[in-house]
Amino acid sequence: MSAPKAVVLLSGGLDSTTTLAIAQQEAYEVYALSFRYVQRHSAELAAAQRVAEHFGVAQHVIADIDLRVFGGSALTSEIAVPKDRPLDQMGEGIPITYVPARNTIFLSFALAAAEVLGASDIFIGVNALDYSGYPDCRPEFIHAFEAMANLATKGGVEGTLRTKIHTPLISLSKAEIIRLGHELKVPFEITLSCYDPDASGRPCGECDSCILRARGFEQAGLPDPALPHASR
Amino acid sequence: MSAPKAVVLLSGGLDSTTTLAIAQQEAYEVYALSFRYVQRHSAELAAAQRVAEHFGVAQHVIADIDLRVFGGSALTSEIAVPKDRPLDQMGEGIPITYVPARNTIFLSFALAAAEVLGASDIFIGVNALDYSGYPDCRPEFIHAFEAMANLATKGGVEGTLRTKIHTPLISLSKAEIIRLGHELKVPFEITLSCYDPDASGRPCGECDSCILRARGFEQAGLPDPALPHASR
Numbered sequence: 310m311s312a313p314k315a316v317v318l319l320s321g322g323l324d325s326t327t328t329l330a331i332a333q334q335e336a337y338e339v340y341a342l343s344f345r346y347v348q349r350h351s352a353e354l355a356a357a358q359r360v361a362e363h364f365g366v367a368q369h370v371i372a373d374i375d376l377r378v379f380g381g382s383a384l385t386s387e388i389a390v391p392k393d394r395p396l397d398q399m400g401e402g403i404p405i406t407y408v409p410a411r412n413t414i415f416l417s418f419a420l421a422a423a424e425v426l427g428a429s430d431i432f433i434g435v436n437a438l439d440y441s442g443y444p445d446c447r448p449e450f451i452h453a454f455e456a457m458a459n460l461a462t463k464g465g466v467e468g469t470l471r472t473k474i475h476t477p478l479i480s481l482s483k484a485e486i487i488r489l490g491h492e493l494k495v496p497f498e499i500t501l502s503c504y505d506p507d508a509s510g511r512p513c514g515e516c517d518s519c520i521l522r523a524r525g526f527e528q529a530g531l532p533d534p535a536l537p538h539a540s541r
Numbered sequence: 542m543s544a545p546k547a548v549v550l551l552s553g554g555l556d557s558t559t560t561l562a563i564a565q566q567e568a569y570e571v572y573a574l575s576f577r578y579v580q581r582h583s584a585e586l587a588a589a590q591r592v593a594e595h596f597g598v599a600q601h602v603i604a605d606i607d608l609r610v611f612g613g614s615a616l617t618s619e620i621a622v623p624k625d626r627p628l629d630q631m632g633e634g635i636p637i638t639y640v641p642a643r644n645t646i647f648l649s650f651a652l653a654a655a656e657v658l659g660a661s662d663i664f665i666g667v668n669a670l671d672y673s674g675y676p677d678c679r680p681e682f683i684h685a686f687e688a689m690a691n692l693a694t695k696g697g698v699e700g701t702l703r704t705k706i707h708t709p710l711i712s713l714s715k716a717e718i719i720r721l722g723h724e725l726k727v728p729f730e731i732t733l734s735c736y737d738p739d740a741s742g743r744p745c746g747e748c749d750s751c752i753l754r755a756r757g758f759e760q761a762g763l764p765d766p767a768l769p770h771a772s773r
Contacts, residue, residue: 372606373607374604375605414650421641421643421645424641447692450693460679460682462677465676
Protein backbone atom coordinates (compact mmCIF):
# COMPACT_ATOMS: atom_id res chain seq x y z
CA MET A 310 0.00 0.00 0.00
CA SER A 311 1.33 3.42 -0.90
CA ALA A 312 1.84 6.13 1.71
CA PRO A 313 -1.17 8.31 2.54
CA LYS A 314 -1.02 11.77 0.97
CA ALA A 315 -1.00 14.94 3.02
CA VAL A 316 -1.32 18.58 1.98
CA VAL A 317 1.15 20.72 3.94
CA LEU A 318 0.80 24.51 3.97
CA LEU A 319 4.30 25.83 3.44
CA SER A 320 5.34 29.47 3.84
CA GLY A 321 9.05 28.75 3.96
CA GLY A 322 9.32 29.87 7.59
CA LEU A 323 10.65 27.91 10.52
CA ASP A 324 7.24 26.71 11.71
CA SER A 325 5.83 25.47 8.40
CA THR A 326 9.14 23.83 7.51
CA THR A 327 9.23 21.95 10.81
CA THR A 328 5.61 20.95 10.21
CA LEU A 329 6.55 19.56 6.80
CA ALA A 330 9.37 17.58 8.41
CA ILE A 331 6.90 16.14 10.93
CA ALA A 332 4.46 15.09 8.17
CA GLN A 333 7.29 13.35 6.36
CA GLN A 334 8.50 11.73 9.59
CA GLU A 335 4.94 10.40 10.04
CA ALA A 336 5.34 8.72 6.63
CA TYR A 337 2.94 10.87 4.64
CA GLU A 338 3.56 11.58 0.97
CA VAL A 339 3.80 15.36 1.13
CA TYR A 340 2.07 17.79 -1.26
CA ALA A 341 3.28 21.27 -0.34
CA LEU A 342 1.02 24.26 -0.98
CA SER A 343 2.25 27.86 -0.97
CA PHE A 344 0.58 31.10 -2.01
CA ARG A 345 1.77 33.93 -4.19
CA TYR A 346 0.02 37.16 -3.26
CA VAL A 347 1.06 40.75 -3.38
CA GLN A 348 3.16 40.94 -0.30
CA ARG A 349 6.32 42.62 0.81
CA HIS A 350 8.29 39.46 1.24
CA SER A 351 8.08 37.38 -1.91
CA ALA A 352 11.46 36.09 -0.67
CA GLU A 353 9.23 33.79 1.40
CA LEU A 354 8.35 31.90 -1.78
CA ALA A 355 12.00 31.36 -2.62
CA ALA A 356 12.45 29.90 0.86
CA ALA A 357 9.37 27.68 0.36
CA GLN A 358 10.85 26.40 -2.90
CA ARG A 359 14.19 25.63 -1.25
CA VAL A 360 12.39 23.75 1.52
CA ALA A 361 10.18 21.77 -0.88
CA GLU A 362 13.24 20.78 -2.87
CA HIS A 363 15.25 19.85 0.23
CA PHE A 364 12.54 17.48 1.43
CA GLY A 365 11.84 16.06 -2.02
CA VAL A 366 8.06 16.54 -1.76
CA ALA A 367 5.77 14.75 -4.22
CA GLN A 368 4.56 18.10 -5.56
CA HIS A 369 4.90 21.77 -4.64
CA VAL A 370 2.08 23.95 -5.85
CA ILE A 371 2.16 27.73 -5.65
CA ALA A 372 -1.35 29.13 -5.96
CA ASP A 373 -1.88 32.72 -7.04
CA ILE A 374 -4.38 34.58 -4.94
CA ASP A 375 -5.36 38.19 -4.85
CA LEU A 376 -5.50 39.53 -1.31
CA ARG A 377 -4.83 43.11 -2.42
CA VAL A 378 -8.49 43.92 -2.81
CA PHE A 379 -8.93 43.70 0.92
CA GLY A 380 -5.92 45.57 2.31
CA GLY A 381 -6.01 46.17 6.01
CA SER A 382 -2.78 44.54 7.17
CA ALA A 383 0.95 45.14 7.08
CA LEU A 384 1.47 41.90 5.16
CA THR A 385 -0.67 43.00 2.25
CA SER A 386 -0.81 46.78 2.36
CA GLU A 387 1.49 49.72 2.86
CA ILE A 388 1.25 49.98 6.65
CA ALA A 389 4.76 49.79 8.14
CA VAL A 390 5.83 46.55 9.81
CA PRO A 391 6.44 47.32 13.50
CA LYS A 392 10.10 47.11 14.51
CA ASP A 393 11.94 46.46 17.78
CA ARG A 394 8.77 45.93 19.81
CA PRO A 395 9.29 44.66 23.34
CA LEU A 396 8.22 41.03 23.75
CA ASP A 397 5.47 41.91 26.21
CA GLN A 398 3.76 44.11 23.64
CA MET A 399 3.65 41.38 20.99
CA GLY A 400 1.36 39.15 23.01
CA GLU A 401 -1.26 41.81 23.55
CA GLY A 402 -4.25 42.18 21.29
CA ILE A 403 -4.23 41.34 17.63
CA PRO A 404 -1.04 42.34 15.83
CA ILE A 405 -0.97 44.76 12.93
CA THR A 406 0.56 42.02 10.76
CA TYR A 407 -2.67 40.01 11.05
CA VAL A 408 -4.12 39.30 7.57
CA PRO A 409 -7.92 39.12 7.62
CA ALA A 410 -9.13 35.52 7.37
CA ARG A 411 -5.74 34.41 6.05
CA ASN A 412 -5.65 30.93 7.55
CA THR A 413 -9.30 30.45 6.58
CA ILE A 414 -8.40 31.21 2.97
CA PHE A 415 -5.23 29.10 3.04
CA LEU A 416 -7.01 26.12 4.63
CA SER A 417 -9.86 26.44 2.11
CA PHE A 418 -7.41 26.01 -0.76
CA ALA A 419 -5.71 23.15 1.09
CA LEU A 420 -9.13 21.54 1.47
CA ALA A 421 -9.76 21.80 -2.27
CA ALA A 422 -6.29 20.38 -3.00
CA ALA A 423 -6.84 17.54 -0.54
CA GLU A 424 -10.16 16.64 -2.10
CA VAL A 425 -8.68 16.55 -5.59
CA LEU A 426 -5.71 14.46 -4.40
CA GLY A 427 -7.90 12.13 -2.36
CA ALA A 428 -6.03 13.16 0.79
CA SER A 429 -7.60 13.22 4.26
CA ASP A 430 -4.77 15.00 5.97
CA ILE A 431 -3.85 18.68 6.02
CA PHE A 432 -0.91 20.01 8.03
CA ILE A 433 -0.61 23.64 9.13
CA GLY A 434 2.12 25.07 11.34
CA VAL A 435 -0.04 27.36 13.45
CA ASN A 436 1.08 28.12 16.94
CA ALA A 437 -1.18 29.40 19.69
CA LEU A 438 1.56 30.56 22.06
CA ASP A 439 3.89 32.92 20.21
CA TYR A 440 1.07 34.19 18.02
CA SER A 441 -1.58 34.41 20.70
CA GLY A 442 -2.98 37.53 19.07
CA TYR A 443 -4.00 35.78 15.86
CA PRO A 444 -7.52 34.38 16.25
CA ASP A 445 -7.00 31.88 13.43
CA CYS A 446 -4.04 30.22 15.16
CA ARG A 447 -6.10 28.87 18.07
CA PRO A 448 -7.32 25.28 18.58
CA GLU A 449 -10.98 26.42 18.69
CA PHE A 450 -10.64 27.83 15.20
CA ILE A 451 -8.92 24.71 13.85
CA HIS A 452 -11.62 22.44 15.30
CA ALA A 453 -14.36 24.62 13.83
CA PHE A 454 -12.65 24.60 10.44
CA GLU A 455 -12.38 20.82 10.53
CA ALA A 456 -16.08 20.47 11.39
CA MET A 457 -16.99 22.83 8.55
CA ALA A 458 -14.68 21.02 6.12
CA ASN A 459 -16.41 17.72 6.74
CA LEU A 460 -19.72 19.30 5.75
CA ALA A 461 -18.24 21.05 2.71
CA THR A 462 -16.85 18.20 0.66
CA LYS A 463 -18.05 15.08 -1.14
CA GLY A 464 -15.79 12.86 0.93
CA GLY A 465 -16.77 14.44 4.23
CA VAL A 466 -20.48 14.15 3.50
CA GLU A 467 -20.29 10.66 2.06
CA GLY A 468 -17.97 9.57 4.88
CA THR A 469 -15.33 8.32 2.45
CA LEU A 470 -12.75 11.06 3.04
CA ARG A 471 -12.93 12.71 6.45
CA THR A 472 -10.66 15.73 6.69
CA LYS A 473 -8.21 15.95 9.57
CA ILE A 474 -6.35 19.22 10.19
CA HIS A 475 -3.01 18.46 11.86
CA THR A 476 -1.46 21.23 13.96
CA PRO A 477 1.59 19.57 15.51
CA LEU A 478 3.06 22.88 16.73
CA ILE A 479 -0.06 24.42 18.18
CA SER A 480 0.86 24.14 21.84
CA LEU A 481 4.65 24.36 21.55
CA SER A 482 6.84 27.34 22.40
CA LYS A 483 9.17 28.64 19.71
CA ALA A 484 12.11 27.05 21.56
CA GLU A 485 10.32 23.69 21.63
CA ILE A 486 9.59 23.96 17.90
CA ILE A 487 13.25 24.68 17.24
CA ARG A 488 14.40 21.73 19.37
CA LEU A 489 11.93 19.46 17.58
CA GLY A 490 13.04 20.74 14.18
CA HIS A 491 16.65 20.26 15.21
CA GLU A 492 15.94 16.59 16.06
CA LEU A 493 14.24 16.15 12.69
CA LYS A 494 17.27 17.68 10.94
CA VAL A 495 15.30 20.66 9.60
CA PRO A 496 17.71 22.86 7.60
CA PHE A 497 16.86 26.10 9.41
CA GLU A 498 19.44 27.93 7.31
CA ILE A 499 17.16 27.79 4.25
CA THR A 500 14.04 29.00 6.08
CA LEU A 501 12.91 32.63 6.28
CA SER A 502 10.73 33.96 9.10
CA CYS A 503 11.06 37.72 8.62
CA TYR A 504 8.06 40.00 7.92
CA ASP A 505 10.29 42.53 6.17
CA PRO A 506 13.38 41.01 4.51
CA ASP A 507 15.66 43.08 2.30
CA ALA A 508 15.78 42.77 -1.49
CA SER A 509 18.10 39.78 -1.34
CA GLY A 510 15.87 37.96 1.14
CA ARG A 511 17.91 38.65 4.29
CA PRO A 512 15.93 38.98 7.56
CA CYS A 513 15.59 42.45 9.11
CA GLY A 514 16.26 41.22 12.63
CA GLU A 515 13.85 43.78 14.08
CA CYS A 516 10.28 42.69 13.27
CA ASP A 517 8.21 40.62 15.73
CA SER A 518 8.91 37.46 13.77
CA CYS A 519 12.70 37.97 13.77
CA ILE A 520 12.66 38.80 17.49
CA LEU A 521 10.57 35.71 18.34
CA ARG A 522 12.88 33.55 16.23
CA ALA A 523 16.02 34.91 17.86
CA ARG A 524 14.56 34.41 21.35
CA GLY A 525 13.49 30.88 20.38
CA PHE A 526 16.98 29.86 19.29
CA GLU A 527 18.43 31.47 22.41
CA GLN A 528 16.03 29.57 24.69
CA ALA A 529 16.63 26.35 22.77
CA GLY A 530 20.35 26.82 23.33
CA LEU A 531 21.05 26.51 19.62
CA PRO A 532 22.58 28.93 17.10
CA ASP A 533 20.34 30.14 14.25
CA PRO A 534 22.14 28.87 11.16
CA ALA A 535 20.31 31.44 8.99
CA LEU A 536 22.04 34.34 10.71
CA PRO A 537 25.53 34.18 9.14
CA HIS A 538 23.80 34.95 5.83
CA ALA A 539 22.29 38.14 7.21
CA SER A 540 23.98 41.47 6.72
CA ARG A 541 24.10 42.23 10.42
CA MET B 542 -26.71 56.47 10.75
CA SER B 543 -25.46 55.05 7.49
CA ALA B 544 -26.74 51.77 6.09
CA PRO B 545 -24.98 48.61 7.29
CA LYS B 546 -22.58 47.14 4.75
CA ALA B 547 -22.99 43.67 3.30
CA VAL B 548 -20.68 41.58 1.13
CA VAL B 549 -22.68 39.81 -1.59
CA LEU B 550 -21.12 36.96 -3.58
CA LEU B 551 -22.07 37.65 -7.18
CA SER B 552 -21.58 35.21 -10.05
CA GLY B 553 -23.91 37.03 -12.43
CA GLY B 554 -26.40 34.17 -12.46
CA LEU B 555 -30.06 34.30 -11.60
CA ASP B 556 -29.62 33.18 -7.99
CA SER B 557 -26.80 35.51 -6.95
CA THR B 558 -28.48 38.43 -8.71
CA THR B 559 -31.74 37.82 -6.86
CA THR B 560 -29.74 37.54 -3.64
CA LEU B 561 -28.15 40.92 -4.33
CA ALA B 562 -31.61 42.42 -4.93
CA ILE B 563 -32.75 41.01 -1.58
CA ALA B 564 -29.75 42.51 0.26
CA GLN B 565 -30.49 45.87 -1.30
CA GLN B 566 -34.19 45.54 -0.48
CA GLU B 567 -33.16 44.91 3.15
CA ALA B 568 -31.38 48.28 3.04
CA TYR B 569 -27.80 47.05 3.11
CA GLU B 570 -25.06 48.97 1.34
CA VAL B 571 -23.90 46.27 -1.06
CA TYR B 572 -20.27 45.33 -1.77
CA ALA B 573 -20.33 42.76 -4.55
CA LEU B 574 -17.54 40.19 -4.76
CA SER B 575 -16.86 38.08 -7.87
CA PHE B 576 -14.00 35.78 -8.77
CA ARG B 577 -11.91 35.49 -11.88
CA TYR B 578 -10.52 32.00 -12.27
CA VAL B 579 -9.65 29.91 -15.25
CA GLN B 580 -13.05 28.72 -16.24
CA ARG B 581 -14.96 28.04 -19.39
CA HIS B 582 -17.48 30.76 -18.88
CA SER B 583 -15.71 34.04 -18.25
CA ALA B 584 -18.91 35.47 -19.77
CA GLU B 585 -20.19 35.04 -16.20
CA LEU B 586 -17.98 37.95 -15.14
CA ALA B 587 -19.45 40.19 -17.82
CA ALA B 588 -22.90 39.32 -16.45
CA ALA B 589 -21.71 40.05 -12.89
CA GLN B 590 -20.45 43.46 -14.03
CA ARG B 591 -23.77 44.26 -15.73
CA VAL B 592 -25.63 43.27 -12.58
CA ALA B 593 -23.36 45.30 -10.26
CA GLU B 594 -23.82 48.33 -12.49
CA HIS B 595 -27.59 47.88 -12.73
CA PHE B 596 -27.97 47.84 -8.95
CA GLY B 597 -25.46 50.65 -8.39
CA VAL B 598 -23.52 48.75 -5.72
CA ALA B 599 -21.09 50.64 -3.48
CA GLN B 600 -18.18 48.62 -4.88
CA HIS B 601 -17.71 45.58 -7.12
CA VAL B 602 -14.50 43.71 -6.55
CA ILE B 603 -13.30 40.93 -8.83
CA ALA B 604 -10.70 38.82 -7.05
CA ASP B 605 -8.27 36.72 -9.06
CA ILE B 606 -7.87 33.22 -7.74
CA ASP B 607 -6.10 30.23 -9.14
CA LEU B 608 -8.24 27.11 -8.97
CA ARG B 609 -6.41 25.46 -11.88
CA VAL B 610 -3.87 23.78 -9.67
CA PHE B 611 -6.57 21.54 -8.32
CA GLY B 612 -8.55 20.54 -11.40
CA GLY B 613 -11.11 17.84 -10.83
CA SER B 614 -14.30 19.51 -12.05
CA ALA B 615 -15.97 20.54 -15.28
CA LEU B 616 -15.97 24.18 -14.19
CA THR B 617 -12.22 24.34 -13.89
CA SER B 618 -10.84 21.53 -16.04
CA GLU B 619 -11.34 20.01 -19.45
CA ILE B 620 -14.01 17.46 -18.53
CA ALA B 621 -17.06 18.01 -20.76
CA VAL B 622 -20.11 19.72 -19.25
CA PRO B 623 -22.96 17.17 -19.31
CA LYS B 624 -25.76 18.07 -21.72
CA ASP B 625 -29.45 17.27 -21.97
CA ARG B 626 -29.53 15.26 -18.76
CA PRO B 627 -32.96 14.21 -17.54
CA LEU B 628 -34.06 16.15 -14.45
CA ASP B 629 -34.17 13.05 -12.29
CA GLN B 630 -30.48 12.40 -12.92
CA MET B 631 -29.38 15.88 -11.84
CA GLY B 632 -30.54 15.43 -8.28
CA GLU B 633 -28.62 12.23 -7.72
CA GLY B 634 -25.18 12.20 -6.17
CA ILE B 635 -22.72 15.01 -6.58
CA PRO B 636 -22.66 16.56 -10.05
CA ILE B 637 -19.57 16.61 -12.23
CA THR B 638 -19.72 20.42 -12.27
CA TYR B 639 -18.99 20.45 -8.53
CA VAL B 640 -15.84 22.50 -7.82
CA PRO B 641 -13.94 21.19 -4.79
CA ALA B 642 -14.43 23.43 -1.77
CA ARG B 643 -15.62 26.27 -4.00
CA ASN B 644 -18.10 27.88 -1.64
CA THR B 645 -15.62 27.45 1.22
CA ILE B 646 -13.05 29.40 -0.78
CA PHE B 647 -15.54 32.03 -1.92
CA LEU B 648 -16.93 32.55 1.59
CA SER B 649 -13.38 32.77 2.99
CA PHE B 650 -12.63 35.70 0.69
CA ALA B 651 -16.00 37.25 1.54
CA LEU B 652 -15.09 36.90 5.21
CA ALA B 653 -11.79 38.73 4.64
CA ALA B 654 -13.59 41.44 2.66
CA ALA B 655 -16.24 41.80 5.37
CA GLU B 656 -13.63 42.14 8.07
CA VAL B 657 -11.77 44.84 6.16
CA LEU B 658 -15.02 46.71 5.44
CA GLY B 659 -16.29 46.34 9.00
CA ALA B 660 -19.30 44.41 7.69
CA SER B 661 -21.10 41.71 9.70
CA ASP B 662 -23.24 40.47 6.86
CA ILE B 663 -22.39 38.16 3.96
CA PHE B 664 -24.99 37.11 1.39
CA ILE B 665 -24.65 33.98 -0.75
CA GLY B 666 -27.26 32.66 -3.17
CA VAL B 667 -26.89 28.97 -2.39
CA ASN B 668 -29.87 26.76 -2.88
CA ALA B 669 -30.30 23.37 -1.27
CA LEU B 670 -33.14 22.15 -3.50
CA ASP B 671 -32.09 22.44 -7.13
CA TYR B 672 -28.45 21.78 -6.27
CA SER B 673 -29.02 19.07 -3.71
CA GLY B 674 -25.89 17.29 -4.91
CA TYR B 675 -23.52 20.09 -3.83
CA PRO B 676 -22.49 19.53 -0.20
CA ASP B 677 -21.54 23.19 0.23
CA CYS B 678 -25.04 24.43 -0.63
CA ARG B 679 -26.68 22.90 2.45
CA PRO B 680 -27.75 24.69 5.65
CA GLU B 681 -25.49 22.46 7.79
CA PHE B 682 -22.48 23.66 5.85
CA ILE B 683 -23.49 27.31 6.08
CA HIS B 684 -24.03 27.07 9.85
CA ALA B 685 -20.66 25.39 10.30
CA PHE B 686 -18.97 28.07 8.20
CA GLU B 687 -20.58 30.79 10.29
CA ALA B 688 -19.42 29.16 13.52
CA MET B 689 -15.89 28.84 12.14
CA ALA B 690 -15.91 32.43 10.87
CA ASN B 691 -16.70 33.77 14.32
CA LEU B 692 -13.62 32.02 15.68
CA ALA B 693 -11.42 33.14 12.76
CA THR B 694 -11.63 36.91 12.93
CA LYS B 695 -10.79 39.74 15.27
CA GLY B 696 -14.37 40.93 15.37
CA GLY B 697 -15.82 37.48 15.96
CA VAL B 698 -13.40 36.75 18.79
CA GLU B 699 -13.69 40.17 20.40
CA GLY B 700 -17.46 40.13 19.95
CA THR B 701 -17.46 43.43 18.08
CA LEU B 702 -18.26 42.08 14.62
CA ARG B 703 -20.15 38.79 14.59
CA THR B 704 -20.42 37.34 11.09
CA LYS B 705 -23.83 36.36 9.77
CA ILE B 706 -24.08 34.36 6.54
CA HIS B 707 -27.39 35.14 4.83
CA THR B 708 -28.79 32.51 2.49
CA PRO B 709 -32.21 33.88 1.51
CA LEU B 710 -32.69 31.34 -1.31
CA ILE B 711 -31.56 28.22 0.50
CA SER B 712 -34.97 26.58 0.82
CA LEU B 713 -36.67 28.00 -2.28
CA SER B 714 -37.36 26.18 -5.53
CA LYS B 715 -36.06 27.72 -8.73
CA ALA B 716 -39.61 28.84 -9.58
CA GLU B 717 -39.95 30.53 -6.19
CA ILE B 718 -36.61 32.29 -6.67
CA ILE B 719 -37.78 33.54 -10.06
CA ARG B 720 -41.09 34.78 -8.66
CA LEU B 721 -39.27 36.55 -5.83
CA GLY B 722 -36.77 38.08 -8.26
CA HIS B 723 -39.65 39.17 -10.48
CA GLU B 724 -41.28 40.99 -7.54
CA LEU B 725 -37.96 42.68 -6.79
CA LYS B 726 -37.65 43.75 -10.44
CA VAL B 727 -34.50 41.72 -11.04
CA PRO B 728 -33.42 42.26 -14.66
CA PHE B 729 -33.16 38.55 -15.53
CA GLU B 730 -32.23 39.46 -19.10
CA ILE B 731 -28.75 40.55 -18.00
CA THR B 732 -28.06 37.44 -15.90
CA LEU B 733 -26.28 34.32 -17.15
CA SER B 734 -26.81 30.89 -15.62
CA CYS B 735 -25.22 28.64 -18.25
CA TYR B 736 -22.27 26.32 -17.49
CA ASP B 737 -21.17 26.40 -21.13
CA PRO B 738 -22.09 29.62 -22.96
CA ASP B 739 -20.81 30.33 -26.48
CA ALA B 740 -18.11 32.87 -27.28
CA SER B 741 -20.58 35.76 -27.24
CA GLY B 742 -21.96 34.72 -23.85
CA ARG B 743 -25.19 33.12 -25.05
CA PRO B 744 -26.51 30.19 -22.96
CA CYS B 745 -26.22 26.67 -24.43
CA GLY B 746 -29.73 25.68 -23.37
CA GLU B 747 -28.62 22.10 -22.72
CA CYS B 748 -26.55 22.02 -19.54
CA ASP B 749 -28.08 21.25 -16.13
CA SER B 750 -28.13 24.94 -15.22
CA CYS B 751 -29.93 25.98 -18.44
CA ILE B 752 -32.45 23.15 -18.02
CA LEU B 753 -33.15 24.05 -14.37
CA ARG B 754 -33.54 27.71 -15.32
CA ALA B 755 -35.95 26.93 -18.16
CA ARG B 756 -38.02 24.65 -15.93
CA GLY B 757 -38.02 27.34 -13.21
CA PHE B 758 -39.40 30.01 -15.53
CA GLU B 759 -41.97 27.54 -16.86
CA GLN B 760 -43.15 26.63 -13.35
CA ALA B 761 -43.18 30.30 -12.33
CA GLY B 762 -45.40 31.00 -15.34
CA LEU B 763 -43.04 33.70 -16.58
CA PRO B 764 -41.03 34.06 -19.78
CA ASP B 765 -37.21 34.08 -19.47
CA PRO B 766 -36.26 37.51 -20.81
CA ALA B 767 -32.68 36.31 -21.46
CA LEU B 768 -33.82 33.90 -24.15
CA PRO B 769 -34.55 36.28 -27.06
CA HIS B 770 -30.85 37.14 -26.96
CA ALA B 771 -29.85 33.50 -27.40
CA SER B 772 -29.10 32.14 -30.84
CA ARG B 773 -31.59 29.31 -30.54
